[in-house]
Amino acid sequence: MKIAKAFRWEMGHRLPEHFGLCKNIHGHSYKMIVEFEGELNKDQMVIDYYDVEKIINPIINQLDHAFMVNTNDKIVLDFLEKMNSKKVVVDFDATAENICKFLLSEISKSNLPENINSVKVRVYETQFDYAEDTLQLK
Template identity: 30%
Template sequence: MILIKEFEFDAAHNLIHYHGKCERLHGHTYKLVVKLEGEPDHEGMVFDFVELKKIVKERIIDKFDHAYLNDIIEQPTAENIAVYVWNALYDVLKRDNCRLYEVEVWETKTSGIVYRG
């Protein structure tokens, strides 16, 4: 089974190693999708949605929401944000019955990245 939880945050960034309009300061309403792969445990759940929300909020959303992402990630492309999120969540979400499967980071409704470690 694949468990899916979506999050949203607003943040600004500029791409310092890029030549084009995105090298200038700008912002996005990002969509973050966290997916876990596993089997239901003795409670019948792959992972508790409430616990997942709390973990992602503490480790990612509280840091990224209304932040200047360049203060956190040197070159905050969607790709690098996805790697950061993966690294911040992988160990803490690992259980006997499940593990982090995939992270999606969407900068716009039509542009995003999928990362699987």
């Protein structure tokens, strides 16, 4: 059985080595659909939506209205620090694929119920483009 919930946030980034417009500082209205798969628990649920929010909302709050910057992007990192801007410093370029992996990694740090077999994350960078990955727990 599967359940899913959608979350939205605004975030800036850039891809400094990109050949096109994405090398520029810009942002997106991101959407994530997180899906939990597993057996029904004693309450006849895979996981309560309230518990999903307790897991996901702190992650989204960290990202919302922040700039995701690679630790190697010293120019933008220095700028963000001088501006005292909200930032999420990571060791990767903020592609949709890497953001998807980042979100799965953050979710995996939470205390997920034992009945959960897998977590799937789909990250929309625009309304037309997304990356998706699954974390198998069992």
